[in-house]
Amino acid sequence: MKQHLLSAADLTRDEAVAVLDTAEQIEASLQGREVKKLPTLRGRTVVNLFFEDSTRTRISFELAAKRLSADVINFSAKGSSVSKGESLKDTALTLQAMGADAVVIRHGASGAPWQLASWVDGSVVNAGDGTHEHPTQALLDAFTMRKRTGRSMGQGLDGLRVTIVGDVLHSRVARSNVLLLETLGAEVTLVAPPTLLPVGVETWPCAHSYDLDAALPGADVVMMLRVQRERMNASYFPTEREYSRRYGLDAVRAATLEPAAIVMHPGPMNRGMEIAAEVADGPRSTIVEQVANGVSVRMAVLYLLLGGAA
């Protein structure tokens, strides 16, 4: 694997499959162990550099690094003396001096991980940058899809029909998923009101539609994105009720899905807005699994960047 994981587009098909395979091997080797820990990254230092609150992503990376026996430093820039603009470079120089082997960065500004990577020698993992990308989320989603559709080690997601619904414009999850799923052979359709699709989406390696009802029957996977209520105030859509009626996944709509189709959500959810509670908690939902898979996939990424082969 390359030095950094900044974009889902950094991964070739072989590399992406290797991450999923490694995650599966790690899961298998931890199965039944009392101490869920591997000695692989003993003596290595992983820094979680979070400029934006995201407890679940931070904990997921922290667990992943600790289960590989790495030393973990959590550097929460939010609310500290670090304020916008004055210190990404200073922070980078500090991490450099501390000899961080890997820096996991979450940042509200698109592109910040690229800048960090130009200032430090260690590996940089993008844990979400602005409205741009979140590659490990895409990997854990792909991992979840591969498992739930009964595909095995070494396989991609060829022919899998994935529908991603909601605020694509502001979604780093959607951007990374489109790139990774295309690499793995899946067919992606983005569904959103036209105001929430990016300019130039027709050049992306996927289809797009404004009509959720038309997109559901053919889908193997439906991924619902979080919709922020602020978008309504900025006139991306008229009211919550209208959004929910046109683009929410309620029980009636979910019933039009193929029997084996699964429903995903990167969390945190607005129940009742983009997804109904009975769907979120129903048998199709992979939402809880996604969280568990996130740790395995992030272990695989850290392992491959810092320690392992492939």
Add this chain to the structure above:
Amino acid sequence: MSTKLIQQVRPLRGDPVDVLIEDGVITRIADTIVLQDVEVIDARGLIGLPGLVDLHTHLREPGREDAETIETGSRAAALGGYTAVHAMANTDPVADTAGVVEQVYNTGRQIGLVDVIPVGAVTVGLKGERLAELGAMADSAARVRMFSDDGMCVGDPGLMRRALEYVKAFDGVIAQHAEDSRLTVGAQMNESELSGRLGLTGWPAVAEESIIARDCLLAEHVGSRLHICHLSTAGSVEIVRWAKSRGVDVTAEVTPHHLLLTEELVATYDPLYKVNPPLRRGTDVDALRGALRDGTIDIVATDHAPHAVEDKECEWAYARPGMLGLQQALSIAILTLSDESGAVDWQRVAEVTSIRPARIARLDDHGIGFVEGAPANLTLVDPAQSTVVDPHALASKSHNTPYEGLEMPGRVMATLLRGEFTVRDGQAVK
């Protein structure tokens, strides 16, 4: 009493000539002038241009002297071949009163490297709410003729109309930063397929074009002079062409960077390339270059925007927009106005960098060139030399140039302000 004899300089048209300068004024031009006891400048091989005039410079003083001062900016201007620069009003305090514009003007005079002509703010504090005292600024020692809220757009159409009308009393011009701010909320780069991929909020071309169209119609309606700052899109060119064909008294400028650089550079996330209006597509650059050649765009203006290191070496979203330009503008004008064989249309270079800007700003002592009786505000360029841009070798206090390592054609060997060297042998005199 100082007398200088410039020997064998090539004016814009015709063969090399000798030029005699006495007390800051060109007194004689002839094939050969023979005189004893005068300072002689050998200008063989050099092109003589009227001293360059910039209508769009950010000098940061008062307020951000850590990024640039009138002195450092003046030196950069002189080295770039300028004899006059217009200092934009978005300083701190804003140049919206006679007091501030006179302060800027007088500081420039004392330094004496270039005429610093303040641009007055159109509205108080650049807030877009009430007209500033435009007449008081016009009547001040600074004789302000150009007014702009640059950095901000005069968005209210009623206020824009009044501003256009009001400055007719003293033959002023409103220079508009065309940006409908309701269409650029949170904007970070050109709105395009690339902005969608990079996850950066887009600044759509229509935000510029709709204001230009509106203001051209307003200028036509009230019969006033309008100047459009830093045109950046092919659509803007079309609108200006259309307005001129209707007889609207509109002029337009383009920056060096919009003539050379495209949005693809943003994919580096290097804030050196962050500028407002943003770098656009290759097709826009082509349209802007064509429009500068055919006269639809009247002039090149630098939008020289120095920024301190901490305002640029940070996250793209937090970085301030703007880049340096005073020391490269002439080279980029030369590049743009050369044909495939490399032959330069020097007349056109002079028009877009000096003659037209001086006329738009109503300066009667600049943009004249080699004319007997005219003030000796001149620039001598060696077309055979070029310069590789080194950010730290620039005279500006800041280093935010996007041109590092690029080879820039044509070297300014001398700049004269009222007959005195401000640049000699390619070096600033003071």
